[in-house]
Amino acid sequence: MKELEERIRRDGTVKTGDVLKVDAFLNHQCDVRLFDHMGQEWARHFAGKTITKILTIEASGIGIACCAARHFGDVPVVFAKKAQSINLDGDQYTTTVYSFTKRKEFPVIVSKKYLDADDHVLLIDDFLANGKALHGLIELCHAAGASVEGIGIAVEKGFQGGGDKLRAQGYDVDSLSIVESMNPETGEITFRD
Ligand SMILES: O=P(O)(O)OC[C@H]1O[C@H](OP(=O)(O)OP(=O)(O)O)[C@H](O)[C@@H]1O
Numbered sequence: 001m002k003e004l005e006e007r008i009r010r011d012g013t014v015k016t017g018d019v020l021k022v023d024a025f026l027n028h029q030c031d032v033r034l035f036d037h038m039g040q041e042w043a044r045h046f047a048g049k050t051i052t053k054i055l056t057i058e059a060s061g062i063g064i065a066c067c068a069a070r071h072f073g074d075v076p077v078v079f080a081k082k083a084q085s086i087n088l089d090g091d092q093y094t095t096t097v098y099s100f101t102k103r104k105e106f107p108v109i110v111s112k113k114y115l116d117a118d119d120h121v122l123l124i125d126d127f128l129a130n131g132k133a134l135h136g137l138i139e140l141c142h143a144a145g146a147s148v149e150g151i152g153i154a155v156e157k158g159f160q161g162g163g164d165k166l167r168a169q170g171y172d173v174d175s176l177s178i179v180e181s182m183n184p185e186t187g188e189i190t191f192r193d
């Protein structure tokens, strides 16, 4: 998606440790017009698929998933929580996921009330790096008997391999930008065509 690639080049910063900082528009301050355009793109890509629910993971996927839902008939958005809470009651699907930016393992929890075998799920997230977060979400869908219809990602870091592993497993992964390489010294970013 040209608009997203241009924005990453303009406002993104390459950090050491394979980190692309895009917090000016994607995952701290949020450009909702851009999010809306991203939702449009995913709706085009996944047109023809039945989507009953969008599933994401806190925190950064939530805003993007909510904007995307407007383009999928206002389906409900469920976000997996990364901590237990007195607000989480009843039976739950749970797994654990290693967080790329927080450098530690988190529980990942969805209430059984909000995911079941009738659901046709679109997974949405801001980043796809090693694929840990998505594997956690897929595990929860399998536990619920829900079908994963596709995966929409804003920024995939192709050089970390998570996206290609998911494609090899047969998942329809639509990443709106795929960073092929990035250099923290020069700031240069190249995208996959
Ligand atoms: O493919 P992966 O290696 O799993 O990396 C991608 C995940 O990393 C980030 O989550 P993180 O927990 O780092 O931050 P967040 O709380 O801002 O969403 C991002 O939001 C994705 O969920």
Ligand SMILES: O=c1[nH]c(=O)c2nc[nH]c2[nH]1
Binding pocket: 018, 019, 020, 021, 022, 023, 027, 100, 101, 127, 128, 129
């Ligand atoms: O802001 C972010 N930058 C990244 O490079 C990244 N990788 C996974 N999650 C990420 N979040």
